[in-house]
Amino acid sequence: MPANTEINIFVTGATGYIGGAVLLRLLRHPRISDFKITALVRSPDKAEKLKSLGVTPVVGSLDDSELLKKLCSESDVVMSMADADHFASVQAMLSGLKTKFEATGTPPILIHTSGTGVLMDNAGGMYQYDTVWNDADPEQMATLPPTQIHRDVDLVVVGADEEGYVKSYIVLPSTIWGIAQGRLVDLGISNNQSMLIPGLVRPSLDRKQGGMVGLGKNLWPNVNIEEQGDFFIILLDAVLTKQDTGHGTNGYYFGESGEHSLYDVGKAIAEALVDLGIGQSREPTTFTKEEIDKYFRGRTPIGSNSRCRANHSRSLGWNPQKSTADMLASIRAEVEYMLKV
Numbered sequence: 001m002p003a004n005t006e007i008n009i010f011v012t013g014a015t016g017y018i019g020g021a022v023l024l025r026l027l028r029h030p031r032i033s034d035f036k037i038t039a040l041v042r043s044p045d046k047a048e049k050l051k052s053l054g055v056t057p058v059v060g061s062l063d064d065s066e067l068l069k070k071l072c073s074e075s076d077v078v079m080s081m082a083d084a085d086h087f088a089s090v091q092a093m094l095s096g097l098k099t100k101f102e103a104t105g106t107p108p109i110l111i112h113t114s115g116t117g118v119l120m121d122n123a124g125g126m127y128q129y130d131t132v133w134n135d136a137d138p139e140q141m142a143t144l145p146p147t148q149i150h151r152d153v154d155l156v157v158v159g160a161d162e163e164g165y166v167k168s169y170i171v172l173p174s175t176i177w178g179i180a181q182g183r184l185v186d187l188g189i190s191n192n193q194s195m196l197i198p199g200l201v202r203p204s205l206d207r208k209q210g211g212m213v214g215l216g217k218n219l220w221p222n223v224n225i226e227e228q229g230d231f232f233i234i235l236l237d238a239v240l241t242k243q244d245t246g247h248g249t250n251g252y253y254f255g256e257s258g259e260h261s262l263y264d265v266g267k268a269i270a271e272a273l274v275d276l277g278i279g280q281s282r283e284p285t286t287f288t289k290e291e292i293d294k295y296f297r298g299r300t301p302i303g304s305n306s307r308c309r310a311n312h313s314r315s316l317g318w319n320p321q322k323s324t325a326d327m328l329a330s331i332r333a334e335v336e337y338m339l340k341v
């Protein structure tokens with residue numbers, strides 16, 4: 001899109017961990033004066049705070065299909081960052097974007113947030129798998145079964161792009177880590193914590209011992225929240241300025257800058273607990289069946305594998321620097337923080 005044209009950007013998930021990091025970056029974007037940012041929020045109080053930052057808030061939820069359709073029919077860019085699995089809201093957004101296309105003849109842009117959970121198996125912590133998914137390989141990505149988590153929504157998004165009325169880009173973050181910072185967090189608008197590592201710290205605090213599913217051999221990618229936030233802006237810039245940014249079936253972008261085993265995370269938590277005088281052993285122990293029922297509602301996605309390389313994301317110039325060692329080193333602060341709250 002040429003400079004000096006107002007670009008209507010609609011965001012969902014602004015009060016969340018990812019969406020908050022992205023909105024923060026949109027607000028300090030060099031082209032902010034070209035952007036008109038509209039954000040969907042449930043809380044009137046947060047809506048007022050967003051208004052003070054120059055964002056146009058709309059109070060509503062993902063269940064308000066008519067509202068979503070209307071907002072998207074007025075948007076050049078939609079950044080969907082609230083929920084990777086809310087099928088009806090994505091259908092409503094696409095319907096609104098189709099109206100926009102019919103009015104202008106230019107396909108609007110949908111950046112939708114999925115996750116590398118789409119790559120999960122049922123390892124139960126007992127092994128690692130060898131398939132490493134490559135976001136720059138559309139043929140491999142097309143083989144992902146429709147039954148995988150998030151995949152139903154992703155396929156509808158890609159299908160809309162194939163119909164030609166929207167250009168779709170799917171961002172798939174992995175284990176996002178780090179405590180988010182900045183004005184939106186300071187103002188109490190957006191969440192500063194991931195659900196992933198705290199989801200393992202909380203049960204570990206309760207049982208006073210680091211834990212894992214099975215032997216913790218399964219592997220997952222990780223990415224820092226600040227670097228994942230940066231990626232969304234790199235992608236947006238590429239989409240707004242270049243003709244050839246891969247979209248649709250060629251529009252997958254992983255968020256990955258390292259890989260860890262569940263054992264590694266369980267061990268870091270176990271060590272933090274010992275150092276803080278809470279735990280007894282520096283080795284994580286296997287969650288019993290009773291513990292899995294109690295802490296994880298009987299399900300063990302954290303014992304799965306999800307392996308990938310963010311080749312496509314890096315091809316846009318994204319160059320994340322944080323490593324698995326940095327992620328593991330951040331765990332003690334997460335444990336200390338959760339002891340306080």
Ligand SMILES: *[C@@H]1O[C@H](CO)[C@@H](O)[C@H](O)[C@H]1NC(C)=O
Pocket residue numbers: 132133134308309311
């Ligand atoms: C991208 O990812 C794959 C893993 O699937 C890896 O084997 C390959 O070397 C990578 N390609 C490039 C160009 O970095």
Ligand SMILES: *[C@@H]1O[C@H](CO)[C@@H](O)[C@H](O)[C@H]1NC(C)=O
Pocket residue numbers: 179185188192337
């Ligand atoms: C995270 O946000 C909560 C709620 O706004 C706040 O109480 C807490 O201090 C924040 N944590 C950090 C480490 O900034």
